Amino acid sequence: MEWSVVEGAGRYTVRVSDSDGHLKVSSMQFDGSSVNPPDISISRADQRGQLKVEVSGASHLTHVAKVGDDWWIHMNGRTYVVRMHEPGSSEAESVQGGMSAPMPGTILEILVKQGQRVREGQTLLVMEAMKMEHRIQAPRAGEVTKLHYSVGDRVDMGATLVEIGD
Amino acid sequence: MATGPFDSAPRPFSRVMVANRGEIAVRILKAAREAGLGSVAVFSDADAGSLHVEVADEAIHIPGESLAETYLNSEALISAALSSGADAIHPGYGFLSERSDFAVAVAEAGLVWIGPPANAISTMGDKISARVRMIESGVQVIPGEELTVPDGVDHLGALATCAARVGYPLLLKASAGGGGKGMRAVSEPKLLRTEYEAASREASAAFGDGTIYVEHLLTGVRHVEVQVLADSQGNCIHLNERDCSLQRRHQKVLEEAPSPAVEHELRQAMGAAAVKAAQAVGYEGAGTVEFLLSSNGDFYFLEMNTRLQVEHPVTEMTTGIDLVLKQFEVAAGLPLGITQDDVGISGHAIEARVYAEDAARGFLPCVGKISMWKVPQGPGIRVDSGFRQGDTVTIDFDPMLAKLIVHAPTRRAALRRLDTALSDFIALGVTTNIDFLRDVAAHHTFASGSVTTDFLDSSDVSTLSMPEADPTVLVAVASAAQRLGLERTPSTGDPDSSDEHTGHSGDPFRTLTRSFP
Numbered sequence: 001m002e003w004s005v006v007e008g009a010g011r012y013t014v015r016v017s018d019s020d021g022h023l024k025v026s027s028m029q030f031d032g033s034s035v036n037p038p039d040i041s042i043s044r045a046d047q048r049g050q051l052k053v054e055v056s057g058a059s060h061l062t063h064v065a066k067v068g069d070d071w072w073i074h075m076n077g078r079t080y081v082v083r084m085h086e087p088g089s090s091e092a093e094s095v096q097g098g099m100s101a102p103m104p105g106t107i108l109e110i111l112v113k114q115g116q117r118v119r120e121g122q123t124l125l126v127m128e129a130m131k132m133e134h135r136i137q138a139p140r141a142g143e144v145t146k147l148h149y150s151v152g153d154r155v156d157m158g159a160t161l162v163e164i165g166d
Numbered sequence: 167m168a169t170g171p172f173d174s175a176p177r178p179f180s181r182v183m184v185a186n187r188g189e190i191a192v193r194i195l196k197a198a199r200e201a202g203l204g205s206v207a208v209f210s211d212a213d214a215g216s217l218h219v220e221v222a223d224e225a226i227h228i229p230g231e232s233l234a235e236t237y238l239n240s241e242a243l244i245s246a247a248l249s250s251g252a253d254a255i256h257p258g259y260g261f262l263s264e265r266s267d268f269a270v271a272v273a274e275a276g277l278v279w280i281g282p283p284a285n286a287i288s289t290m291g292d293k294i295s296a297r298v299r300m301i302e303s304g305v306q307v308i309p310g311e312e313l314t315v316p317d318g319v320d321h322l323g324a325l326a327t328c329a330a331r332v333g334y335p336l337l338l339k340a341s342a343g344g345g346g347k348g349m350r351a352v353s354e355p356k357l358l359r360t361e362y363e364a365a366s367r368e369a370s371a372a373f374g375d376g377t378i379y380v381e382h383l384l385t386g387v388r389h390v391e392v393q394v395l396a397d398s399q400g401n402c403i404h405l406n407e408r409d410c411s412l413q414r415r416h417q418k419v420l421e422e423a424p425s426p427a428v429e430h431e432l433r434q435a436m437g438a439a440a441v442k443a444a445q446a447v448g449y450e451g452a453g454t455v456e457f458l459l460s461s462n463g464d465f466y467f468l469e470m471n472t473r474l475q476v477e478h479p480v481t482e483m484t485t486g487i488d489l490v491l492k493q494f495e496v497a498a499g500l501p502l503g504i505t506q507d508d509v510g511i512s513g514h515a516i517e518a519r520v521y522a523e524d525a526a527r528g529f530l531p532c533v534g535k536i537s538m539w540k541v542p543q544g545p546g547i548r549v550d551s552g553f554r555q556g557d558t559v560t561i562d563f564d565p566m567l568a569k570l571i572v573h574a575p576t577r578r579a580a581l582r583r584l585d586t587a588l589s590d591f592i593a594l595g596v597t598t599n600i601d602f603l604r605d606v607a608a609h610h611t612f613a614s615g616s617v618t619t620d621f622l623d624s625s626d627v628s629t630l631s632m633p634e635a636d637p638t639v640l641v642a643v644a645s646a647a648q649r650l651g652l653e654r655t656p657s658t659g660d661p662d663s664s665d666e667h668t669g670h671s672g673d674p675f676r677t678l679t680r681s682f683p
Contacts, residue, residue, distance in 0.1 A: 003644055005637040012641045016649055023646040028638055037638035042646040049538055051647060055639055062643060065537035065594040066653040071644035072537065077589025078601050080635060082644035102530045104561050108367070126364075129561065133364055134530065157533070 002085040011085060099136055099162040101155045105129025110151055112162070116144045124162050127155070142166050171202045176398075176499030179254035179278040180204060183226075183247040184218070186258030187237060188552035189569060190474070191218035194256050197490040199223075206250045208243060210236035212562050217552050226250050231562075237261045240268045244275045254278035254497060256490075260564070263473040264291050280497040282472045286447040290470040293341045294379055300467045303446035305439050308458065308466045310336075310381030321366075321378075322359060328380050329358055335383040338362055340369030349416055351383055384458050386618050389413065390425050390465065391456040392440035393481045395492055396449045397502045404437035405485050405509055408454075408477055412612060414529065414622045420607060421477035422516040423484045426577060426615025427459060436465055437506075443470055451496045452478070452489045458619075476519070476569065479548060483515035483573040514580040515573045518588060518603045520551075522565040525602035525627055531565040534558070537595030542587040546573040546580075559596050567598060581613060605630040 002011040010031040017026045023042040028035050041054045051062045053075065063074040073080045109126040112118055123135045124144070142164040149155055170180035181204030184191045191207060195218060198205040207222035211231050219225040226246040228236045236242070240262055247255055255272050257263035263281065266288040272279045281287070290296045294312045301307055313328045329336055329352070338361060340348030348369030350361040366378055388411040396402035409425030410418040428436065440455035447470075454475050456468040478489050487504070496502070522532045539555035551568035559565060572587055574580040588604045609630055611617055 001645070001648070003641045005640050012638070014641055014645045016642070016645055018649070023642075023649060025638075025642050028641065030638075035638055037642055038636065040639060040642050042643060044650060049652060051643065051650075051652070053639070053643055055636075063538055063540070063592050063594065064643065064647045064652055066647070067534065067537055067595045071647055072594035073640055073643050073647075074538075074592045074594060075635065075640075075643065077604070078635065079592075079594065079598070080640050082640050084644070084648065102527060103533070128367075129531070133368060134528075 002087050002089075004083045004085065005080070007083075013087075099124060099139065099160065099164065101127065101157055101159045101161055102134065102136075103129045104157045105134070105155060107149050107151055107153045107155060107161075108133065110147060110149075112144050112147070114144055114147055118142065118144060118164065136161060138162075138164060140164065172494070172498040172500070175495075177278050177497065179498060181206060181223075181250070181252045182254045182256055182280065182494070183208065183243075183250060183252035184222070184256050184258060185237070185243045185247075186256075186261055186263075187213055187216065187218055188563065189550045189566070190258040190260075190476075190552075192221055192552050193550050194258060194490055195222045197488065197494070198256075201491055201494055203254075203494070204252070206247065206252045208237075208246050212560065216557070217554055224250050233261075240265070240271050243268075244271060244277070247272075247277055248275060252277070254280055256280040256493070257473065259473050259476060264471070266291065278497050280451070280493050282447075282449050282451045282453060286449050286453075287472045289447045290472050293339060293469060296469060297467075299446050300443060303442055305443050305446070305467045306465070308381050308384060308468065310379065313379045322362060325362060325378065325380065326355070326358060329355070332380050332382050335385070337381045337383045338365045338378050339381060340365060341379055348378075384460065384466070385620055387458040387460050388425070388427050388617070389418075389456065389468070389619050390428060390436065390459045391454050391468075391471075391475075392436050393475075393478070393489070394440050394444045394449065394453050394455060395487075395489075395496070395502060396444055396451065396453070397496045398450050398499050399501050401502045401505075402441050402444050402449065403502065403504070403506045403509060404440050405481050405487060405489075406433060406511055407436060408475075408480055410477060411617045411619050412606065412622060413619050418477065418519065419622065420516060420518055420603070420612070421480055422514065422577075422580075423480040424511055424514065425459075432459075432463055432465075439465070439467070443467060452493050476566075477517050479550060479569065479571040480515040480517050483548070483571060484511050484513060485509055486512060513573055513575045514577040515571060516580050516584050516607075517569055517571045518584060518607070519566055519599075520568040520570060520591065520593070520603070521599045522559045522567055522596045523599050524597045525599050529599070531561065532597040533560055533565075534596035536567075536593060538592055539594075540590075540592040541568065542570065542590035544587070546583055547571075547587050548573070567593065567596075577615065581607060602627070602630070 004011055012030050014028045015026045016023045021043050025037050028037055038056045043052050045052045053060045053062045060075050065072045069084045071082045105127045108128045112124050118138045120141045122138045125136050127134045145165040146163040172178050182198040183206040184194045195205040205222045207218050207225040208228050209219045228242045230236045255277055262268040266284040269279050269284040297307050311328050311332050335353045338350045348365050350365040352358050352361045390407050390409050392407050393405040407425050407428055408421050408423045410421045412420040443455045454471040457465040458468055459465045523529045524532050535558045541549040548571040549568055553567050572580050572583040574583045584607050588600055591600050
């Protein structure tokens with residue numbers, strides 16, 4: 001199993017060993033190179049969805065929940081998401097240049113044409129969702145290779161709206 | 167038959183229907199029960215399993231999915247009240263709460279309207295007539311111009327002329343607007359067209375009225391609003407101010423009482439102006455007069471909200487006055503029973519609005535199922551929410567999950583309590599702004615009490631955030647959780663919870679970063 005903490009920023013692999021219900025990290029790699037996590041020991045806590053996490057001697061009651069491939073972790077008063085990946089699987093397509101709808105809504109305005117060069121941060125289209133307008137901006141400079149929708153179309157969350165090539 | 171609290175009141179009622187949903191419906195339904203009144207909830211198809219349905223004595227289904235068919239359907243709401251034997255309607259906030267025609271229809275159906283008189287709603291609801299009335303009453307308004315453009319006339323041309331007279335930067339506002347919708351700042355003339363079109367589209371979509379007016383944009387100001395209470399016998403008092411200067415795109419983020427910028431004398435002056443504003447429209451019940459406060463102590467009327475505010479709890483915590491109960495009493499025709507001298511300030515209260523939104527992605531609203539939900543508890547902590555563990559956050563409604571309100575003897579203590587309470591607020595399965603709220607509340611500009619309304623919009627949000635946790639620790643925790651088989655989190659609500667284990671249909675996180683062909 002591989003793990004990522006920040007989308008697209010690299011994968012971790014980890015081996016844990018179980019000594020009497022206390023899980024410890026025996027080895028960890030980040031994108032193939034060894035990394036050294038702090039001294040850590042993890043065990044079940046009293047309630048479901050809770051873990052006792054000891055990091056370098058300090059103990060933290062941690063709450064976890066799994067949704068899809070994501071482990072949601074609440075630790076030290078903050079919430080994090082760690083995603084599980086099949087070993088060797090590729091990153092999401094959206095990272096490779098497709099602009100996807102951040103939420104379901106309606107296309108209000110399309111400000112670019114197919115074939116047009118755009119600069120990073122340029123507004124490509126305007127969506128209406130949750131009664132507010134959202135401007136969808138180019139993640140990087142490039143040429144608009146495909147527009148998937150027209151003004152007035154309803155789109156689902158995650159739908160690819162625009163594709164940008166080099 | 168049991169006797170109700172208002173049986174012998176001038177306008178008696180004994181069973182309240184709340185024409186709303188979510189946390190505010192829960193708040194009002196509980197207040198009704200506490201007051202010894204019957205309570206009736208209404209719900210759309212999407213809300214069949216929602217919390218507000220559970221806390222009411224009776225719940226009436228209003229079939230339909232769209233707001234127009236349900237929570238904005240005055241006819242269906244009034245017949246639901248009549249069929250359930252309710253004899254009063256509380257509109258909550260949003261939806262029909264500031265629609266004078268609804269107030270009129272409720273009264274015509276022989277029901278008690280728990281809200282201000284219809285003409286007070288319509289005068290204050292139209293920003294232009296409100297401005298005119300305030301100028302007539304001697305309440306200072308923001309420099310600007312009313313722009314009335316008859317249908318068919320070139321709006322943009324007239325607008326450009328008017329904008330040039332008011333001067334840039336300026337603010338375009340929908341006359342029927344509110345809550346940040348239909349409001350756009352314009353820094354220079356060449357942006358006027360785009361912003362006007364966006365504002366007028368948002369306004370028509372949200373309020374069915376695209377009329378706009380132009381106001382000079384005041385910068386470096388605070389948003390300070392005054393809670394007023396008036397009865398039908400001519401008594402009108404104020405319950406001090408709330409400071410809502412911490413805003414993002416005109417949406418309030420943190421609200422507090424008292425304002426760190428308001429001293430006794432200014433409080434009296436603002437309170438007197440608020441009372442004057444309320445009296446100018448013959449107000450009854452609970453209302454809020456919003457002002458912009460400049461650094462030299464000048465304050466300008468912004469608008470009056472003729473309803474209960476989202477942030478009303480901070481006033482309740484610091485004055486000890488239950489605003490919803492007061493609304494009931496005033497609607498029943500009873501006198502306020504308290505005078506201005508009875509209103510004090512006890513300690514400091516701060517409200518944080520917990521939203522399902524992603525601060526790291528431009529505050530986009532997020533959806534999903536709340537797999538784990540544990541709200542903070544303890545002395546001086548109040549959580550108003552319409553959500554429970556297992557509930558699903560959808561795009562159908564406003565993404566506010568909860569209001570966390572803390573109360574402590576001093577502002578410093580309240581800030582510490584807020585930080586602790588936010589760190590104990592566990593919401594897993596849907597992205598929330600809780601971490602962002604912690605960062606903002608801890609920021610020295612907010613902590614020192616010197617935030618103005620442009621603070622968040624002019625700050626780089628990423629610079630506010632605190633250091634992330636060690637990713638190797640997080641990976642260790644996730645892999646340990648997996649190894650220990652902790653997938654099966656406690657989940658109430660939907661008994662068919664197979665979705666969260668398989669991650670198939672209904673699980674939006676499968677699609678967050680993946681694209682469809």
